[in-house]
Amino acid sequence: MNVEHYMTKNVITVSPDTIVLEALDIMKENHFHRLPIVKDDQLVGLITEGIVQQHSPSRATSMSIHEMNYLLNRTRVEQLMEKTVITTSKDTLIEEAALIMREKDVSVLPVVDENNHVVGIITEKDIFSALIDLTGYNDPGARLVISISKDQVGVLEKITTILAEANIGISHLFVQHPGEKIEVTIQIDHTETEEVEKILEANGYPVVQTVNK
Numbered sequence: 001m002n003v004e005h006y007m008t009k010n011v012i013t014v015s016p017d018t019i020v021l022e023a024l025d026i027m028k029e030n031h032f033h034r035l036p037i038v039k040d041d042q043l044v045g046l047i048t049e050g051i052v053q054q055h056s057p058s059r060a061t062s063m064s065i066h067e068m069n070y071l072l073n074r075t076r077v078e079q080l081m082e083k084t085v086i087t088t089s090k091d092t093l094i095e096e097a098a099l100i101m102r103e104k105d106v107s108v109l110p111v112v113d114e115n116n117h118v119v120g121i122i123t124e125k126d127i128f129s130a131l132i133d134l135t136g137y138n139d140p141g142a143r144l145v146i147s148i149s150k151d152q153v154g155v156l157e158k159i160t161t162i163l164a165e166a167n168i169g170i171s172h173l174f175v176q177h178p179g180e181k182i183e184v185t186i187q188i189d190h191t192e193t194e195e196v197e198k199i200l201e202a203n204g205y206p207v208v209q210t211v212n213k
Contacts, residue, residue, distance in 0.1 A: 003097050004090035006130045007111050007120035013038040016045065016078035023047055023077050036110045036118050037081050043110055043118050045081030055080050087112045090119060094130045097122060136172035136187040144193060145209040146200060148182040159184060162203050168196055183208070 013036045014023050023035055027049060037045035052072070088097050088109045097109060101124065111120035132138055148155060156173070163170060163186075172187035184205075190196060197207045 001094045001130060001134065002090060003088055003092045003094060003109075003111055003122050004120070006094065006126040007090065007122040008126070009120050011036060011110075011118050011121050013118060014047070014077060015039060016076065016081070018077045019073055020047075020052060020075045020077055020080060021072040024049070024052060024072070032123075034108050034121075035077075036085075036121065037077055038118060042116045043085060043087065043112055045078065045083050046085045046108075046110065047077045047081045048108075051080055051082060085110060088122070089113070094127065094134070098127045098131075101127065134172075135174065135185075139171055139187060140191075141171060141187055141189045142191055142193045142196075143209075143211040144186050144188065144196065144200070144207050146184045146186065146205045147208045148184055148205070151182050156184065158203075159186070159200070159205060162199060162205075163188070163196070166196070166199050168199075 012026060012030060014026065016037055016039050018037075027033060027035060033050070034046060034048040036043055037047060056072075086100065086104050086106055086109060088100060088111055090111050090113075092100075100109065101107065107124045109122050110118055111122060113119050137143075146159065156175070160170060160173070169189040170186055171189060172185075174185055176183045176185065188196065191212055193207075193210050193212060197210065200207055
């Protein structure tokens with residue numbers, strides 16, 4: 001699954017000479033917290049509510065709201081914007097985009113093409129949505145967590161074969177390694193799990209957790 005599937009494609013951008021107060025109004029009206037800065041169709045920076053707050057006078061000062069707005073109404077975004085912007089491409093895997101965000105400690109990645117044109121933007125919320133879809137948590141059915149005593153080649157094939165022979169469909173499957181344990185989580189299209197648990201346990205695969213949805 002790539003960034004393209006979850007990014008916002010119709011990205012609102014502003015130019016470097018946009019007034020900060022205007023940029024804040026755009027963010028407020030559209031219910032987001034950052035804006036890519038574009039000049040000559042090229043990404044040149046990023047302005048966020050957080051950046052503006054960092055450059056605003058401290059509450060401990062005597063500056064009034066009127067005076068602060070006066071300054072923000074005369075400050076251009078290019079004077080405050082982050083110029084070294086971490087970006088990604090639309091073909092980047094969602095997992096890789098999440099890793100970039102974590103390692104670089106950012107909550108948003110502008111998506112650019114080979115010519116540095118902005119073609120989208122992806123945020124932490126988009127990554128969360130992708131995670132939920134990847135695990136199938138919102139899909140109907142039930143989820144079973146199986147404990148595996150030893151990681152061996154062919155284990156997943158054996159489990160899927162057992163369920164297939166019992167006419168039980170699998171929509172999602174993933175493996176976790178919490179500590180020294182190995183767990184296989186299976187999303188099935190059945191809501192009656194008691195018989196499924198018996199089948200798995202009879203074949204040496206104990207079910208340690210069941211979630212019916």
